[in-house]
Amino acid sequence: MEFFIISTLNGISYGLLxxxxxxxxxxxxxxxxxxxxxxxSFYMLGAYIGYSLxxxxxxxxxxxxxxLVVGALGSVFERYCLRRVHKFGHVPELLITFGLTYVVxxxxxxxxxxxxxxxxxxxxLQGPAFxxxxxTVSGLRMVWGAASAELCSAADPAVRxxxxxxxxxxxxxxxxxxTMLVSIWLLLTRTRVGLVIxxxxxxxxxxxxxxxxxxxxLMLVFGAGAxxxxxxxxxxxxxxxxxxxxxxTVGSIIFVVVVVGGMGSLSGAFLASLLIGTIQTFAVAFxxxxxxxxxxxxLPVGAAWSxxxxxxxxxxxxxxxxxxxxLVLILIFRxxxxxxxxxx
Amino acid sequence: xxxALKFTAAAVVVLAAGAAFAQKGETVKMVRIDPLTGLLGxxxxxxxxxxxxxxxxxxxxxxxxxxxxxxxxxxxKLSPTESLNALKSAIDQGVRYIIQGNGSSVALALSDAxxxxxxxxxxxxxxxxxxxxxxxxxxNSKCSYWHFRFDADTSMKMEAMSSFxxxxxxxxxxxxxxxxxxxxxxxxxxxxxxxxxxxxxIQIVGEDLHPLAQVRDFAPYIAKIKAAGADTVITGNWGxxxxxxxxxxxxxxxxxxxxxxxxxxxxxxxxxxTNGEGRVFQIAYSHYNxxxxxxxxxxxxxxxxxxxxxxxxxxxxxxxLGAAMAKAKSTDPVKVAAALEGISVKSFNGEVQMRxxxxxxxxxxxxxxxxxxxxxxxxxxxxxxxxxxxxxxYPNYVSSxxxxxxxxxxx
Numbered sequence: 001m002e003f004f005i006i007s008t009l010n011g012i013s014y015g016l017l018x019x020x021x022x023x024x025x026x027x028x029x030x031x032x033x034x035x036x037x038x039x040x041s042f043y044m045l046g047a048y049i050g051y052s053l054x055x056x057x058x059x060x061x062x063x064x065x066x067x068l069v070v071g072a073l074g075s076v077f078e079r080y081c082l083r084r085v086h087k088f089g090h091v092p093e094l095l096i097t098f099g100l101t102y103v104v105x106x107x108x109x110x111x112x113x114x115x116x117x118x119x120x121x122x123x124x125l126q127g128p129a130f131x132x133x134x135x136t137v138s139g140l141r142m143v144w145g146a147a148s149a150e151l152c153s154a155a156d157p158a159v160r161x162x163x164x165x166x167x168x169x170x171x172x173x174x175x176x177x178x179t180m181l182v183s184i185w186l187l188l189t190r191t192r193v194g195l196v197i198x199x200x201x202x203x204x205x206x207x208x209x210x211x212x213x214x215x216x217x218l219m220l221v222f223g224a225g226a227x228x229x230x231x232x233x234x235x236x237x238x239x240x241x242x243x244x245x246x247x248x249t250v251g252s253i254i255f256v257v258v259v260v261g262g263m264g265s266l267s268g269a270f271l272a273s274l275l276i277g278t279i280q281t282f283a284v285a286f287x288x289x290x291x292x293x294x295x296x297x298x299l300p301v302g303a304a305w306s307x308x309x310x311x312x313x314x315x316x317x318x319x320x321x322x323x324x325x326x327l328v329l330i331l332i333f334r335x336x337x338x339x340x341x342x343x344x
Numbered sequence: 345x346x347x348a349l350k351f352t353a354a355a356v357v358v359l360a361a362g363a364a365f366a367q368k369g370e371t372v373k374m375v376r377i378d379p380l381t382g383l384l385g386x387x388x389x390x391x392x393x394x395x396x397x398x399x400x401x402x403x404x405x406x407x408x409x410x411x412x413x414x415x416x417x418x419x420x421k422l423s424p425t426e427s428l429n430a431l432k433s434a435i436d437q438g439v440r441y442i443i444q445g446n447g448s449s450v451a452l453a454l455s456d457a458x459x460x461x462x463x464x465x466x467x468x469x470x471x472x473x474x475x476x477x478x479x480x481x482x483x484n485s486k487c488s489y490w491h492f493r494f495d496a497d498t499s500m501k502m503e504a505m506s507s508f509x510x511x512x513x514x515x516x517x518x519x520x521x522x523x524x525x526x527x528x529x530x531x532x533x534x535x536x537x538x539x540x541x542x543x544x545x546i547q548i549v550g551e552d553l554h555p556l557a558q559v560r561d562f563a564p565y566i567a568k569i570k571a572a573g574a575d576t577v578i579t580g581n582w583g584x585x586x587x588x589x590x591x592x593x594x595x596x597x598x599x600x601x602x603x604x605x606x607x608x609x610x611x612x613x614x615x616x617x618t619n620g621e622g623r624v625f626q627i628a629y630s631h632y633n634x635x636x637x638x639x640x641x642x643x644x645x646x647x648x649x650x651x652x653x654x655x656x657x658x659x660x661x662x663x664x665l666g667a668a669m670a671k672a673k674s675t676d677p678v679k680v681a682a683a684l685e686g687i688s689v690k691s692f693n694g695e696v697q698m699r700x701x702x703x704x705x706x707x708x709x710x711x712x713x714x715x716x717x718x719x720x721x722x723x724x725x726x727x728x729x730x731x732x733x734x735x736x737x738y739p740n741y742v743s744s745x746x747x748x749x750x751x752x753x754x755x
Contacts (some may be wrong), residue, residue, distance in 0.1 A: 003567055003568075003570065003571035006567050006596070007564060007567050010561075010563045010564055010567065014561065109381075114380070114381040114382075114385055115381070115385040115386045115389060116383065116385075116386065116584065116611075118614070128595070128597070131597070152597075162570065163597050164567075164570065164596065164597060165596060165597040167563075167595040167596070169595075170563075240560040240561055241383075241560050241584070241588065243382075243383060244381070244382075245382055245383065246560075249558070249560065280564075281563075281564045282564075284552075284564035284565060284568060285564060285567065287550075316552055316568075317524065317552075317553055317554075320555055320558065
């Protein structure tokens with residue numbers, strides 16, 4: 001039972017990190033029609049800038065300032081690069097963001113070096129947020145913070161006690177992502193700024209004729225998207241690892257999230273990131289293989305089959321490719337994504 | 345006519361006399377092909393520093409042949425394809441000695457490429473010195489005359505590790521976790537084989553392979569290990585794959601034992617911290633507290649680079665190569681390879697021998713455990729205040745394993 005709870009929480013927290021990243025991406029796409037390849041690079045920049053700032057100012061100020069810096073960099077990029085190529089159509093826009101990923105990667109390696117840096121979360125977040133104590137006598141209980149040693153060891157050897165702490169960094173990740181989700185939703189649906197943004201999305205000419213500066217709105221949205229990626233970077237970098245290939249690893253996954261959720265749909269991105277986070281976490285736990293399924297179904301299984309590498313491959317081994325498989329299936333059967341509104 | 349004959353004879357004598365010391369003062373250029381970037385970059389970078397440090401120590405008067413060593417690094421990004429490109433460019437630069445260690449997948453590709461190159465380019469032979477790739481195939485079914493291994497292979501390490509486990513009665517349920525490539529697969533295979541032979545009562549409760557240097561988050565694996573009820577984990581993981589695994593184990597409250605190959609390698613000591621005390625073991629041919637000259641070198645290395653030296657093979661490569669070059673009276677790889685076969689040298693922990701059957705160095709192994717550094721075992725890696733303390737030493741004959749190698753020797 002505690003295995004199920006902890007795995008679910010692990011899956012959800014990883015999924016919410018993906019959501020923090022993909023929300024910015026999908027926001028930019030829905031506003032500007034630009035598929036921003038450099039989005040994961042802003043995530044990496046957030047982690048590195050957050051690391052440098054935390055060396056000087058401490059973690060909490062860095063958590064606030066780093067996203068602002070990344071957001072400013074994103075706005076500058078939109079204003080002076082993206083806007084210039086905008087008139088040539090979508091392909092040049094795509095290519096310029098693609099080029100930016102390489103520039104950012106090389107810059108990061110020049111400034112911070114090619115190997116992983118040690119970005120530690122603050123002391124408050126280093127322990128467990130809560131601990132699940134499961135013993136065979138009194139069942140499952142929850143203790144805030146770390147459980148004491150006597151709670152986790154039984155005096156009677158017949159009683160089996162398992163303590164499963166849940167790291168505070170992951171709890172924090174969940175908290176930030178949920179706060180972000182609610183505030184974006186409130187901003188877009190309950191404020192004037194949100195109305196202008198939504199209107200600029202569907203009727204840019206009408207909004208412009210009402211006296212709003214649409215290009216500036218676009219710049220701010222791009223900056224906000226980059227800032228969200230930067231925030232995810234500070235949290236992801238300190239929880240997992242800060243190193244130059246971190247952009248490449250999440251880069252492909254967040255595209256999967258955006259496509260599966262539906263291009264430009266914020267709620268779709270939320271659903272898809274939770275789905276992919278939990279699928280990836282739980283896939284690791286299961287040792288099912290095609291061979292096992294065949295045996296279960298009562299088919300005669302020959303010796304040649306039981307040594308076939310494809311058939312004996314376990315679900316836990318293919319866990320890393322599952323999101324991509326999911327992507328292909330969605331594109332075949334529901335090209336607009338789970339909650340998407342437009343076709344293809 | 346007779347004058348010409350005499351002159352020729354004299355010239356031959358003079359040349360032969362000169363040739364006796366021909367190698368003296370020569371510079372032996374070596375290239376180390378290893379990851380210098382990416383997740384496993386820190387390991388390769390630290391080891392390259394070790395090579396450059398000891399190349400200086402063993403040059404000139406430091407070796408019996410009186411040659412100078414020079415080592416440069418080439419980044420292979422842990423990819424066999426990139427490694428073959430690096431090998432080609434090293435050969436084009438006239439380098440005849442190739443060193444590699446991290447990744448048996450790379451080692452198998454390099455060994456094969458070097459053999460082919462030597463067959464096709466007589467007079468331009470290359471020797472491949474392997475410092476850390478431990479897939480047993482390299483000295484068994486896929487052995488090559490030009491490949492020399494200085495680390496102990498997985499079969500040897502497992503032999504020693506299982507001998508140690510025989511006395512550890514509290515080990516009942518074992519989980520095997522490894523990286524999904526030749527090395528991880530071999531560790532799992534040999535672990536099951538030796539445990540079934542020496543501790544048949546131990547139950548293997550789970551076995552998993554994960555992608556090499558890809559996993560950032562080991563929490564799901566730790567949850568699975570806990571759910572399986574394993575009291576011990578055997579893993580051949582190294583670099584970030586071990587340090588992140590240990591980090592996840594600490595964060596998620598896993599309290600079982602870890603039997604590892606590479607707990608002392610860059611990044612892992614920091615991840616272990618004080619949490620791993622008394623329950624993380626390492627089987628290796630060297631450790632942090634060898635004492636004597638080794639201790640002085642390690643401290644000097646630490647002061648110079650602010651880094652820890654753990655790849656003892658580096659020293660043995662220079663020692664063995666120096667002895668072989670003195671014996672061959674040449675730096676020509678063909679002669680040196682012949683001299684390397686069966687050579688014995690006195691190393692930092694006694695006599696080691698390059699077995700001529702399969703080119704596997706025969707050497708003592710140490711079982712060490714992670715605990716607080718004290719006055720007796722004082723060297724503490726990565727300023728953790730902890731160290732690896734030897735609990736058992738296995739002399740050459742315990743870990744020596746038979747080979748199926750049918751060596752094809754040139755000529």
